[in-house]
Amino acid sequence: MNYKLVKISFASSSILLALGLGVFYIRRVFYRKRQTQNKNKIILHYFYDSTNKSPSRSLDLIRLETWLKFAGITYELKIPKSRFYSISNSPFISINENILTDPDDSITYLAKILGKDLSDGLNHIEKSISRGFFYMFIEIAIQDLKALDDFLRNKEFMFGSNVCAEDAFLFGVISQFVCFDESEIGFYLREKCFNILRFYENVKSIYWKEWDNRINLS
Structure with a gap:
């Protein structure tokens, strides 16, 4: 028997085994890293309907995004652009393989699992x-x-200097009146309700810095 050949063959096998284990270990590390990164990853899905005044005509989308911004939660926005729009195309959130379709339930669920109850105080x-x-x-x-308007007098937000979930809802509603409502009520708000408008612009300037980049100017 050629012991030298056996020795070389054994050494080669050891090297291949070590390389294989090394590749397996590296893959496992990257897999765990991806799993950690994807845990609690929030994706906000919505049908694209930007206008020249607002990123969306949907109260629910503006409200959800505003709440996420208030809470300091990182999220990925997936809005397929299309020229067709339907009010039935409601936004929904996906997180950890869960689909959240109701805005109230979405906020309640995220606040609980992420410890972000903005109204707790x-x-x-x-x-x-x-x-x-x-x-x-x-x-x-x-x-x-x-x-x-009287209630918001001398207030930065609804209940002082800290935002709460109710501010997100209020901002969503006001954005609809400011941007789209052509009725007497919408006209009155834009012309007479200076404290409401101040609140609206305040939230936009602090939390919606990308607002102008998200509107459709075409």
Whole structure:
């Protein structure tokens, strides 16, 4: 038997085995890294409907994005561009293989798993006030806008200098009136409600720095 040949063959096998184990280890490290990076990765999906005034005509999309920005949550935006639009094309969020289609449920779920409850600091009175404004927008009238405008007087946000989930909803609603509503109510808001407009511009300037880049100027 040629012991020298056997020795060389054994050495070659050892090298190949070591290389194989090395490749396996590297792949495993990269796989774990990708798994870690993808954990809690948030993708916000929506049908593209940008206008020359707003990134979207959808209250739900503006509200969801504003809340994510308020919470400091990184997200990926997937909006396939199309010239067709339907109100049924509602935004939805995907995270960890979960699909969240309702904006209220989305915010509640994300706030819980990510520890981002922006309304946690509100007291019972403030929460009652926020619920009142929420229901007010179901059938809003000019006197309601006046009440909201007075409420926002000398306030940076709804309840002081810190944003809450209710601010995201309010911004979404106001954006619809400012950008799209041509009724008497929309006209009144744009011409008379300076505190509401200040709130709107304040949120835009702080949290929506890409607003102008997202609108469709064509």
